Amino acid sequence: MSNITGYRRPYYDTQPPYLYPGYRSTVKRSPRQPLVLLPHTLSEVTGPVFGRDDVGPHDNDLTARHDGAPLGERIVVSGRVLDENSKPVAHALVELWQANASGRYAHDIDDHDAPLDPNFTGAGRVLTDANGFYSFRTIKPGAYPWRNHYNAWRPAHLHFSLFGLGLVQRLVTQMYFPGDPLLAYDPMYNSVPDARARERLVSTFDWERTIPDIALAYRFDIVLRGRDETPMETSRA
Amino acid sequence: MSLITTASQTVGPYVMIGFLPLAVDAIAPKDAAGERVTIHGRVVDGEGKLVTDSVIEIWQADAEGRYAHPEGAKGQPAAFRGFGRILTDGKGEFRFSTVKPGRVPGPEGKLQAPHLVVTVFMRGLLKHLLTRIYFPGESANSDDPVLNLVPADRRGTLIATVAAGSKSTLEWNVIVQGKNETVFFDF
Numbered sequence: 323m324s325n326i327t328g329y330r331r332p333y334y335d336t337q338p339p340y341l342y343p344g345y346r347s348t349v350k351r352s353p354r355q356p357l358v359l360l361p362h363t364l365s366e367v368t369g370p371v372f373g374r375d376d377v378g379p380h381d382n383d384l385t386a387r388h389d390g391a392p393l394g395e396r397i398v399v400s401g402r403v404l405d406e407n408s409k410p411v412a413h414a415l416v417e418l419w420q421a422n423a424s425g426r427y428a429h430d431i432d433d434h435d436a437p438l439d440p441n442f443t444g445a446g447r448v449l450t451d452a453n454g455f456y457s458f459r460t461i462k463p464g465a466y467p468w469r470n471h472y473n474a475w476r477p478a479h480l481h482f483s484l485f486g487l488g489l490v491q492r493l494v495t496q497m498y499f500p501g502d503p504l505l506a507y508d509p510m511y512n513s514v515p516d517a518r519a520r521e522r523l524v525s526t527f528d529w530e531r532t533i534p535d536i537a538l539a540y541r542f543d544i545v546l547r548g549r550d551e552t553p554m555e556t557s558r559a
Numbered sequence: 560m561s562l563i564t565t566a567s568q569t570v571g572p573y574v575m576i577g578f579l580p581l582a583v584d585a586i587a588p589k590d591a592a593g594e595r596v597t598i599h600g601r602v603v604d605g606e607g608k609l610v611t612d613s614v615i616e617i618w619q620a621d622a623e624g625r626y627a628h629p630e631g632a633k634g635q636p637a638a639f640r641g642f643g644r645i646l647t648d649g650k651g652e653f654r655f656s657t658v659k660p661g662r663v664p665g666p667e668g669k670l671q672a673p674h675l676v677v678t679v680f681m682r683g684l685l686k687h688l689l690t691r692i693y694f695p696g697e698s699a700n701s702d703d704p705v706l707n708l709v710p711a712d713r714r715g716t717l718i719a720t721v722a723a724g725s726k727s728t729l730e731w732n733v734i735v736q737g738k739n740e741t742v743f744f745d746f
Contacts, residue, residue, distance in 0.1 A: 347683030419577030
């Protein structure tokens with residue numbers, strides 16, 4: 323029971339720092355004290371398991387939650403959830419939330435002067451299948467201004483939340499759209515130092531999964547941390 | 560050669576749209592065995608302001624020290640899932656109820672002291688924070704292999720305190736930055 327195989331630590335510069343002054347809110351919301359290096363124990367390699375009771379059969383279709391159809395460009399967003407070792411993460415809970423087509427969130431605190439859509443709430447969830455595959459149907463969200471700096475605009479994005487098999491695989495991220503000119507100016511996107519890691523956040527146009535006369539499609543593969551190949555040393559004599 | 564892990568991005572200010580549908584503040588069902596506790600607290604930023612748009616997630620074993628997970632069940636299924644997701648309210652406060660978890664194995668064959676694993680999300684955090692809640696007056700705390708990695712003068716930030724007036728109500732706060740900053744782990 324003492325030999326726990328931990329998860330690999332992120333590669334240098336592939337994750338954003340806590341403090342990134344270009345994104346102003348990090349200045350007062352990032353720890354100042356050094357983090358304490360945590361060995362992965364049973365508490366970290368386990369994690370909540372979700373199942374069919376948590377996800378309704380149509381929860382992955384954000385265009386079909388109301389009486390009418392939402393405004394905007396219908397899209398399919400799909401991909402695979404893999405770990406670093408290229409192993410599919412099956413039955414992972416994937417949650418999605420987003421703004422509507424005009425760049426407005428269905429929430430009281432969003433005071434952006436753009437119309438709400440009574441037919442769009444902007445939240446969905448799905449479990450990956452045995453091959454780690456997931457799929458959502460939604461509408462393409464709009465870009466919107468925020469108050470980080472003068473004339474700041476968030477590029478269009480979808481928020482993703484994932485639970486893998488272990489708690490240290492937990493991931494919340496954002497998916498962007500290819501060719502978006504706002505990416506170059508976005509502090510959140512640019513907070514990821516490594517260019518390849520950053521570009522992974524941009525989906526690709528997915529011709530194969532477009533639905534003729536119905537929807538365009540984007541592909542977004544997600545990689546969670548992978549298990550170390552050998553159990554951690556349990557004693558250092 | 561391995562794949563690059565997808566980078567974390569902030570949950571942003573509208574996290575409740577995504578997280579509310581699966582929010583859970585009663586972690587253990589009413590009939591679950593064990594010592595019942597209610598834990599409440601506040602989330603505070605580096606200016607001392609209460610954070611009204613954060614989410615904490617809890618992961619814990621049942622009273623017998625079993626995790627509801629293929630690797631954590633000790634041959635018998637855990638009594639409950641052990642997952643909580645609580646959104647801070649308009650005052651930056653959170654509250655949840657559960658049972659005190661049993662001890663689970665730690666490094667080098669030692670048992671860990673009872674603890675809850677806590678994940679913190681909020682606007683302004685480009686990646687989530689990981690911390691733990693330990694229980695007050697618990698003799699196992701002094702031998703806990705994880706608590707002992709923490710500088711002694713900061714260990715107290717991980718141990719809940721007994722709230723005035725009720726033995727079964729504990730208080731534990733998340734101080735993201737500044738005086739009495741909570742210990743967060745590099746995981």
